[in-house]
Amino acid sequence: MHGERYAPRRPPIPGQGLNSAMWPWRGSGLFVSPKSVLNISAMGYAYEDAPAAKGERRLPTRMRHRYGRGMRVGILTGGGDCPGLNAVIRAVVKVGVRRFGHEHVGILHGWRGLLEQQAVPLGVRDVSGILDRGGTILKSSRTNPCRDAETTQAAIDGFAALGIDALVALGGEDTLGAANRLHAEHGLPIVGVPKTIDNDLSGTDVTFGFDTAVQIVCSSIDRLHTTAESHDRVMVVEVMGRHAGWIALESGIAGGADYILIPEHQPNVPAVVDALRARHSRGLDSSIVVVSEGVDLGDGGAEGERDEFGHALLAQQGVGDRLGAIIREATGFDTRVTVLGHVQRGGTPTARDRILATRFGTHAAEMVEEGLFGRMASLRGAIITDVPLADAVGTLKTVPDEYYRLAQPFFG
Ligand code: F6P
Numbered sequence: 220m221h222g223e224r225y226a227p228r229r230p231p232i233p234g235q236g237l238n239s240a241m242w243p244w245r246g247s248g249l250f251v252s253p254k255s256v257l258n259i260s261a262m263g264y265a266y267e268d269a270p271a272a273k274g275e276r277r278l279p280t281r282m283r284h285r286y287g288r289g290m291r292v293g294i295l296t297g298g299g300d301c302p303g304l305n306a307v308i309r310a311v312v313k314v315g316v317r318r319f320g321h322e323h324v325g326i327l328h329g330w331r332g333l334l335e336q337q338a339v340p341l342g343v344r345d346v347s348g349i350l351d352r353g354g355t356i357l358k359s360s361r362t363n364p365c366r367d368a369e370t371t372q373a374a375i376d377g378f379a380a381l382g383i384d385a386l387v388a389l390g391g392e393d394t395l396g397a398a399n400r401l402h403a404e405h406g407l408p409i410v411g412v413p414k415t416i417d418n419d420l421s422g423t424d425v426t427f428g429f430d431t432a433v434q435i436v437c438s439s440i441d442r443l444h445t446t447a448e449s450h451d452r453v454m455v456v457e458v459m460g461r462h463a464g465w466i467a468l469e470s471g472i473a474g475g476a477d478y479i480l481i482p483e484h485q486p487n488v489p490a491v492v493d494a495l496r497a498r499h500s501r502g503l504d505s506s507i508v509v510v511s512e513g514v515d516l517g518d519g520g521a522e523g524e525r526d527e528f529g530h531a532l533l534a535q536q537g538v539g540d541r542l543g544a545i546i547r548e549a550t551g552f553d554t555r556v557t558v559l560g561h562v563q564r565g566g567t568p569t570a571r572d573r574i575l576a577t578r579f580g581t582h583a584a585e586m587v588e589e590g591l592f593g594r595m596a597s598l599r600g601a602i603i604t605d606v607p608l609a610d611a612v613g614t615l616k617t618v619p620d621e622y623y624r625l626a627q628p629f630f631g
Pocket of ligand 1: 299391416417459512534
């Protein structure tokens, strides 16, 4: 049964009853069972709907949903959180309700909530006042729903048990990689929205959360400049980004860093040391060095823990501390290390991220309505569009060489 592909449903025809063309899950085992309807009723749903047309007599939302006039849409947020998640959730719900008459279910703790069938109703009221809030009201986890056959089956069962017609998954490479597999291999109707402070997802020019992270790091560098100057110090600033140097490069350029090290560019550590010495010999007694957590210093590194997707927790590798020790040893300069860590992901999103998140969320609601499953909302130039999930998760989007070269004349 799970080999069958989901066929996107046509837009509902007013007055038309239930039929298998409109409900391709019917008979497939994925269609909502009476038991799950009861379970969901027990969750105490409150529905909010698009306004009824003048003179229209409406059934309660669940009835309209079950009779093919309105979709129940699940939303989840997976992986590391980032500023703007709540703005997307708000847009999916408000646009879905007001333009399309969708109803929404918030799945808690990312894919874990689907496996454990933990969900809450999400109405317009629930998403009011969250536009500027960091984090995610739905909570997140790094659970991998495709880690084995049994877990994958639990995800498929969770979909049916929650009675959802479509799922909007907000995530990065891992969350959307799982979304892609669940769609491509099991036909689940999933739409993706690209989130990550790392900005390393292919298929979109930028992910929401990135602008906020760069702003946070840039203003931290501004502060570190002043204290570095007071004490004639070298300040090493370790930033996030996994195996992509976007945060390091953009915040380093904006913050006037004296050296920037990114994972895409094998560092020449002696050249870093020489550049700092040269600065000091010109009477510039303080320096800022920005290093991305995924940089390989060529010193063997440190083996850290891995998450469910098999990724090393790079913060545990301590590249900032290791680089600081090398600089201190080689130059004798007073050197301090600042690891910005999760501060880069916390707090309120920038205006730019709020707008991008709102545009992505709006497009995700439209994709659900149009049955554009297995695709991800994407920004191309100034235009919001969508791309196959497979294109987004195949390879990481890393910093091109020419962009790094832009920063190099400012080193030292
Ligand atoms: O992917 C976002 C990110 O913040 C990375 O930059 C970082 O390596 C990782 O998540 C940290 O993960 P955790 O929140 O599990 O410590």
